[in-house]
Amino acid sequence: MPGFDGGYMADELDTTSEITENHTNMSIDAIRTRAQAIPAGNPGECAHCGEFTPRLVNGACARCRDRLKLG
Structure with missing residues (x-):
């Protein structure tokens, strides 16, 4: 059964997790950049x-x- 033994399904999950983490980090960086532009x-x-x-x-x-x- 494909994916049951950790085959390509694990790879897909790893890729999805990496994409999600990268997206989250980019969003956090964008928020920090905008926050720095707020005048004190x-x-x-x-x-x-x-x-x-x-x-x-x-x-x-x-x-x-x-x-x-x-x-």
């Missing part, structure tokens, strides 16, 4: 709404960045 921000008063926030990016709080589509 600084605490302060938002230049648009005047509210104090623990994280301003380019002088704008998250709410104003979203509302004004500032990125």
Whole structure:
């Protein structure tokens, strides 16, 4: 019976496992790259709404960045 004794079925499973692992690693690398591009921000008063926030990016709080589509 093909595959029962660890023949080509094991090879297919090994290949599938390797492909899955490679795909997972590439996805993790892509996420890390995007995460590194997120600006750190600084605490302060938002230049648009005047509210104090623990994280301003380019002088704008998250709410104003979203509302004004500032990125």
